Amino acid sequence: MTEARTMTINMGPQHPSTHGVLRLVLELDGEIVVRCTPHIGYLHTGMEKIAESKRYQQVIPITDRMDYLAPLSNNLAYVLAVEKLLGIEIPPRARVIRVMLTELTRIGSHLVWLGTHAIDIGAMSVFLYAFREREQILDIYEQVAGARMMSSYFRVGGLFADLPEGFEKTVRSFVTTFPDRLAEYEDLLTRNPIWIQRTKGVGVIKPEDAIDLGLSGPNLRACGVPWDIRKSNPYSGYEQYTFEASKGSHGDVYDRYLCRIFEMRQSVTIVRQALERLPDGPIAVQDPKLTPPPKPMVKQSMEALIHHFLLWSEGFRAPAGEVYQSIESPRGEYGVYLVSDGSNKPYRVHFRTPSFVNLQSLPRMVEGRLVADLVAIIGSIDIVLGEVDR
Amino acid sequence: MVPDPAFFVIMVAKIVVVFGLMLLSVAYLTWLERKVIGDIQVRLGPMRVGPHGLLQPIADAIKLMFKEDIVPQAADRWIYLLAPTLALTPAFISFAVIPFGDRIRLFGRTIDLVITDVNIGLLYVFAVASLGIYGIVLGGWASNNKYALLGGLRSAAQMISYELSLGLSVVGVVMLSESLSLVQIVNAQSTAWFIVLQPIGFLIFLICAIAETNRAPFDLPEAETELVAGFHVEYSSMKFAMYFMAEYANMITVAAMATTLFLGGWRGPFLPPVVWFLVKLFLLIFLFIWIRATLPRFRYDQLMRFGWKVLLPVALANIMITAAFVAMR
Numbered sequence: 061m062t063e064a065r066t067m068t069i070n071m072g073p074q075h076p077s078t079h080g081v082l083r084l085v086l087e088l089d090g091e092i093v094v095r096c097t098p099h100i101g102y103l104h105t106g107m108e109k110i111a112e113s114k115r116y117q118q119v120i121p122i123t124d125r126m127d128y129l130a131p132l133s134n135n136l137a138y139v140l141a142v143e144k145l146l147g148i149e150i151p152p153r154a155r156v157i158r159v160m161l162t163e164l165t166r167i168g169s170h171l172v173w174l175g176t177h178a179i180d181i182g183a184m185s186v187f188l189y190a191f192r193e194r195e196q197i198l199d200i201y202e203q204v205a206g207a208r209m210m211s212s213y214f215r216v217g218g219l220f221a222d223l224p225e226g227f228e229k230t231v232r233s234f235v236t237t238f239p240d241r242l243a244e245y246e247d248l249l250t251r252n253p254i255w256i257q258r259t260k261g262v263g264v265i266k267p268e269d270a271i272d273l274g275l276s277g278p279n280l281r282a283c284g285v286p287w288d289i290r291k292s293n294p295y296s297g298y299e300q301y302t303f304e305a306s307k308g309s310h311g312d313v314y315d316r317y318l319c320r321i322f323e324m325r326q327s328v329t330i331v332r333q334a335l336e337r338l339p340d341g342p343i344a345v346q347d348p349k350l351t352p353p354p355k356p357m358v359k360q361s362m363e364a365l366i367h368h369f370l371l372w373s374e375g376f377r378a379p380a381g382e383v384y385q386s387i388e389s390p391r392g393e394y395g396v397y398l399v400s401d402g403s404n405k406p407y408r409v410h411f412r413t414p415s416f417v418n419l420q421s422l423p424r425m426v427e428g429r430l431v432a433d434l435v436a437i438i439g440s441i442d443i444v445l446g447e448v449d450r
Numbered sequence: 451m452v453p454d455p456a457f458f459v460i461m462v463a464k465i466v467v468v469f470g471l472m473l474l475s476v477a478y479l480t481w482l483e484r485k486v487i488g489d490i491q492v493r494l495g496p497m498r499v500g501p502h503g504l505l506q507p508i509a510d511a512i513k514l515m516f517k518e519d520i521v522p523q524a525a526d527r528w529i530y531l532l533a534p535t536l537a538l539t540p541a542f543i544s545f546a547v548i549p550f551g552d553r554i555r556l557f558g559r560t561i562d563l564v565i566t567d568v569n570i571g572l573l574y575v576f577a578v579a580s581l582g583i584y585g586i587v588l589g590g591w592a593s594n595n596k597y598a599l600l601g602g603l604r605s606a607a608q609m610i611s612y613e614l615s616l617g618l619s620v621v622g623v624v625m626l627s628e629s630l631s632l633v634q635i636v637n638a639q640s641t642a643w644f645i646v647l648q649p650i651g652f653l654i655f656l657i658c659a660i661a662e663t664n665r666a667p668f669d670l671p672e673a674e675t676e677l678v679a680g681f682h683v684e685y686s687s688m689k690f691a692m693y694f695m696a697e698y699a700n701m702i703t704v705a706a707m708a709t710t711l712f713l714g715g716w717r718g719p720f721l722p723p724v725v726w727f728l729v730k731l732f733l734l735i736f737l738f739i740w741i742r743a744t745l746p747r748f749r750y751d752q753l754m755r756f757g758w759k760v761l762l763p764v765a766l767a768n769i770m771i772t773a774a775f776v777a778m779r
Contacts, residue, residue, distance in 0.1 A: 069596045091600065091750055182666060182747025188491035254667055254746045431600070432749045 073102045077180045077435045080445030096423045103449040111409040115375030124210040127447040130169040133389040135214040141385035141396040142216045145378045153341045154218040160334035163327040168197035169390035170320045177439035217351045218344025259314035263425040263437035274417045277392025282308035282315040289388040313440040375404040415443040476698045477507035490743040519687040529592035534692035537585025541699035544578040547571035548706045551716045551724040571632040583609040590681035601680025611757035616658035618765035622651045622772035636715030643714040650768045652712040659704035666742035705734035
């Protein structure tokens with residue numbers, strides 16, 4: 061009889077804490093993970109290919125469905141890429157609104173991370189508290205775009221519509237209550253001895269390894285690499301806001317936790333600054349070839365009607381060329397590589413999604429650790445499978 | 451000698467009442483837990499079935515009974531069927547020696563409000579309670595599922611580590627009351643509750659009791675987010691319900707034990723003894739639920755370390771100090 065030393069166990073694609081349809085094949089020695097092989101593709105929807113048959117504006121809703129916890133960040137990266145291709149500048153009001161909403165998105169996304177991460181480690185109340193807060197952000201989405209999750213609020217050239225009445229009040233009330241609430245969650249976790257035992261020194265990754273593996277976002281910053289695209293390659297006027305990039309030092313689960321908590325606080329200050337400086341003016345480029353004319357005009361002016369018809373049937377053409385635009389999404393570097401052949405549809409779109417790249421660090425973090433750590437580590441990498449598989 | 455027929459009548463009546471109430475409280479404990487945790491988590495908990503969801507446990511019971519009962523093909527059939535019973539029975543019968551009130555006079559007879567006063571009551575409870583672990587280990591093993599096996603293994607390791615400290619934590623109480631009978635232990639607390647004399651013992655007992663009942667933060671055997679459901683992952687229908695009932699019955703039993711050993715049992719001013727007993731029981735159970743809603747889960751190795759390197763030495767030191775104290779008296 062041969063003696064089996066290790067046990068192979070299949071974790072996922074249906075498992076409560078693989079955050080979607082991630083499948084891990086684990087080789088266990090007792091409860092110690094000897095080898096961990098992630099299998100992806102269970103949520104593959106061919107988004108990049110679909111985008112090739114859509115006109116430029118029509119791609120926006122597809123991007124929503126990638127990182128479905130941060131739809132507006134995806135929107136932003138895509139529209140910035142197309143705008144770069146077209147070589148246009150959007151009006152300041154639209155830029156400030158974009159920043160405000162993507163920062164709210166970051167808070168919302170980090171809240172889901174916080175809740176699911178905490179429930180993975182067993183602190184289940186935090187999950188519901190985090191979702192209560194996120195609910196307010198979803199309400200804000202609903203106010204501006206009508207949809208709670210797949211909001212598709214940004215457009216190439218600006219925004220879908222101006223902010224509704226009462227928007228400022230809602231956001232203000234959120235940014236005033238939220239920091240106190242966040243402090244309460246920190247009371248439950250940050251100095252909780254069990255939480256610290258479960259997260260400190262777990263899933264450590266060295267800065268060199270992190271860079272080699274292409275980690276980005278809070279995962280990279282937790283190792284002490286101060287790389288935040290909002291700082292290093294500012295877009296949407298981030299250079300005009302005062303905020304700090306998060307920074308950890310140990311690269312473990314606890315530091316990633318602290319980094320994200322810190323980022324939520326910073327996002328609140330950015331949203332506050334954006335509210336202060338919100339200028340008046342148009343919310344989209346005033347170019348009838350790019351952005352639709354106001355609806356009442358369509359019924360009165362022949363020219364506007366033609367523009368409207370053309371925009372909805374043919375869209376606009378982008379000059380041939382290729383661009384790469386990356387933004388700091390809640391999960392890291394979200395990049396859009398766009399190739400245009402001069403037609404009204406992208407020739408090729410590639411989305412460099414942070415979750416996909418971050419996921420490859422998982423085996424290195426978990427090998428040699430316990431199954432319970434695996435769950436904590438998956439939670440701390442904060443992957444969204446929609447984004448991994450696209 | 452012909453036994454008194456009334457003795458049997460009273461005995462049967464006591465058993466029926468106690469176990470009937472126990473079953474009912476197990477059912478309503480699930481409701482209470484959902485309500486309390488719901489409240490802590492700013493939601494309502496069950497609200498649809500009956501006013502404030504009061505009929506929810508009954509609906510759940512009916513649903514569970516009518517669920518398909520699945521036995522996995524690869525399972526070890528007999529052990530698989532036996533395991534839930536093994537978990538449930540000890541959970542219920544250990545309540546037999548716990549006094550829940552003073553003796554009362556009814557129809558001219560004196561009735562002790564305890565099913566039976568065994569002179570080794572404490573030992574009996576520990577012995578029976580440790581049997582419950584077989585249900586979990588065998589269930590995990592017989593399911594022939596890797597997750598269940600891991601859950602069963604964790605459970606076995608956890609029980610062994612914590613049973614020891616649990617047993618040691620009450621040695622101080624035994625020394626002070628000079629008896630293993632739970633009735634005697636309650637009587638010994640007529641002047642001062644043992645929580646005053648044995649605060650450390652109480653804390654250790656409480657921690658071990660939570661670990662014994664596999665509840666958060668020691669719910670490793672069924673850690674949902676790691677092992678899906680742990681040892682009972684393959685169980686469905688009433689067999690699943692039996693594990694569930696066992697967990698809640700154990701909760702009641704350990705809370706009753708803590709009440710009896712440290713909180714003066716049914717003793718208390720003004721209110722009738724049974725009410726005092728229930729109030730203390732409820733407060734402890736509320737504490738268990740509260741802890742579950744608040745704390746994250748321990749990791750397997752940390753749990754072991756905590757049990758062997760912290761609780762055990764402290765429990766031993768507690769015994770030494772108590773022994774010295776008793777010897778000097």
